[in-house]
Amino acid sequence: xxxxxxxxxxxxxxxxxxxxxxxxxxxxxxxxxxxxxxxxxxxxxxxxxxxxxxxxxxxxxxxxxxxxxxxxxxxxxxxxxxxxxxxxxxxxxxxxxxxxxxxxxxxxxxxxxxx
Amino acid sequence: xxxxxxxxxxxxxxxxxxxxxxxxxxxxxxxxxxxxxxxxxxxxxxxxxxxxxxxxxxxxxxxxxxxxxxxxxxxxxxxxxxxxxxxxxxxxxxxxxxxxxxxxxxxxxxxx
Numbered sequence: 450x451x452x453x454x455x456x457x458x459x460x461x462x463x464x465x466x467x468x469x470x471x472x473x474x475x476x477x478x479x480x481x482x483x484x485x486x487x488x489x490x491x492x493x494x495x496x497x498x499x500x501x502x503x504x505x506x507x508x509x510x511x512x513x514x515x516x517x518x519x520x521x522x523x524x525x526x527x528x529x530x531x532x533x534x535x536x537x538x539x540x541x542x543x544x545x546x547x548x549x550x551x552x553x554x555x556x557x558x559x560x561x562x563x564x
Numbered sequence: 565x566x567x568x569x570x571x572x573x574x575x576x577x578x579x580x581x582x583x584x585x586x587x588x589x590x591x592x593x594x595x596x597x598x599x600x601x602x603x604x605x606x607x608x609x610x611x612x613x614x615x616x617x618x619x620x621x622x623x624x625x626x627x628x629x630x631x632x633x634x635x636x637x638x639x640x641x642x643x644x645x646x647x648x649x650x651x652x653x654x655x656x657x658x659x660x661x662x663x664x665x666x667x668x669x670x671x672x673x674x675x676x
Contacts, residue, residue: 552612
């Protein structure tokens with residue numbers, strides 16, 4: 450089964466500080482995703498990547514950067530954290546088959562609180 | 565507004581009963597997926613149903629898809645307390661892309 454590991458599990462940051470959320474997957478999936486989850490909004494896509502060196506903007510990319518240095522690792526970076534970025538962040542990986550829709554495998558999430 | 569959304573925010577049943585979660589979506593899709601999220605965990609896929617399929621089963625779970633009304637349902641029979649979770653529908657809108665649009669989720673509580 451797919452294994453996606455996020456770190457840290459919990460993070461408290463100060464407004465204006467830099468935050469880096471890390472994600473590692475051991476399944477050799479090409480695609481990786483960062484979502485945030487807020488009550489009433491479900492999961493919303495922030496950034497995604499099709500492979501090492503690539504990053505793409507999702508539906509709500511403002512205030513976030515992403516980095517995919519290798520097949521296994523995908524980071525989400527908040528250069529100047531704001532209280533509105535307090536949320537639970539999920540990383541996911543997946544591999545699209547030819548002409549097929551993709552199953553996503555999620556990590557257990559990082560709870561970020563920005564004070 | 566959400567491109568995909570469940571029709572109920574919360575449902576409550578007793579163990580052994582059946583329950584159905586409904587979802588509606590607003591765009592043309594290539595597939596629709598149902599995910600379950602238990603407390604403190606990330607979502608996990610339950611069923612993937614493609615746009616040319618009308619029904620898919622996975623054990624006690626049954627998903628239907630009606631592309632004419634842009635709706636889907638997930639039915640769970642013989643519910644158990646461990647089915648307590650948030651259930652999401654999510655839509656794929658393009659071939660060969662994993663970009664999913666999630667609904668807001670339906671909280672299902674199964675009582676002993």
